[in-house]
Amino acid sequence: MIGLADCNNFYASCERVFNPQLRNKPLVVLSNNDGCVIARSNEAKALGIKMGEPAFKIKALIEKHKVNVFSTNFALYGDLSDRVMNTLKSEVERVEIYSIDEAFLDFSELSTTDRAVSIKKKVQQWTGIPISLGIAPTKSLAKVANHIAKKYTKKGVFILDDENVIKRALNFFPVEDLWGVGRKYAKRLKQSGINTALDFRNVDPEWLRRNFSVNGIRLQKELQGEKCYDLELNPARKKNICTARSFGKEIEDYKRIKEAVSTFANTCATKLRKEKSCCSKISVFLMTNPYKPNAKQYHPHITLDFQTPTNDSAEIVSMANTALKSIYRDDCIYKKAGVIVQNTTPQEEVQMSLFDTIDRDKRRKLMYSVDKINMLMGKDKIRLASQGFERRWKLRQEKLSPCYTTRFADILTIDI
DNA sequence: TCTGGGGTCCTAGGACCC
DNA sequence: TCTGGGGTCCTAGGACCC
DSSP: OEEEEEETTHHHHHHHHTOGGGTTSOEEEEOGGGOBEEEEOHHHHHTTOOTTOBGGGGHHHHHHTTOEEEEOOHHHHHHHHHHHHHHHHHHOSOEEEEETTEEEEEOSSOOOHHHHHHHHHHHHHHHSOOEEEEEESSHHHHHHHHHHHHHHOSSSEEEOOSHHHHHHHHHHSBGGGSTTOOHHHHHHHHHTTOOBHHHHHHSOHHHHHHHHHHHHHHHHHHHTTOOOSOOOOSOOOOSOEEEEEEEEEEEOOHHHHHHHHHHHHHHHHHHHHHHTEEEEEEEEEEEEOTTOTTSOOOOOEEEEEEEEEEOOHHHHHHHHHHHHHHHOOTTSOEEEEEEEEESOEEGGGOOOOTTOOSOHHHHHHHHHHHHHHHHHHOTTSSOOGGGOSOOTTOOOOTTOOOOTTTOGGGOOOOOO
């Protein structure tokens, strides 16, 4: 049996942990630049605030109901996520961390409601984060069980183990809520009269393969109780790493774009070194504001190759700037830019080039020192000059909560 | 005024090899 | 009359996930 632990309204719950006044009150967390709603407390959901809704469109609603609004605080969410995962690991030997707020658990030994409830309680008590726990024979069914646990049970725990129970659950489970069925697939399924998860389970496999590729078949088998996705305990090395941002204010001049692209490229390089990977390709893209139909639209991108795979900041930033130069046009106003490094290989397996002129050993030591200092003193304390110093392109984050657990200055003081 | 960011997998088609 | 058979690699596009 496989368990799926899923944090309830995770980001919203994180904001509440150290600020109990927010309990039972509507609360939303906004995306970068305070753009869209990306997390909602149950009270906020009840007000009809939708996932992904732009903040400016619900301004009146927020004011009327005194909804508490927060900018994303990834330092806080990341740290609380680690705490939740570590607590789960203290109870279950094999844990697959699937996302910032979800983990698959090996429940093959003991899958009782009592055990599930006690794990849920422990996480709540140790971290302050409420979770739901679904248990079933496959990952896809565990997803269904978790859905049911969250929506329809008081305990927040649900086990799908009996064929009759599974059939009944799937019969009332909307097909669009299945794991792996997105908006497009849902539409096509419904047009063919497949409305529930049970319909999906019973559909002709050949038709399924034709229309929904091999993934459709896998999902169907998983719903029938046949495992197609195992617990993955060793996270795979990333194949692509992307750093992209919308700007707080639109940018017109080359210098600022260059500073932003340099910074994104440097972040990619830092992430690569953290993964102990090198990349052999880099893409840079720019975007004008698509919500301004009257403005000139331009969404260029370009990919360049490195002769020798690298994770050296100077090399990657320099290549990013070469790429930028070739796509930049000065008659456009830019809203977003990004850098993607691709084709990664483990850094110990890099194929050297005969004609390489860089002293890689020396550079590796330099990068090691830079990373170490930045870790101690704060991000980008040491940076390349092309990253600039003003950071005029930076994000808008007007409602940022304190980093209660990761910054000394933000630690709570409590009157007793 | 104002609309996020970071990933993966699968498939078809083109180019190429012997 | 008639024009092989068996592969790999790469890329773009489309779908999905959180």
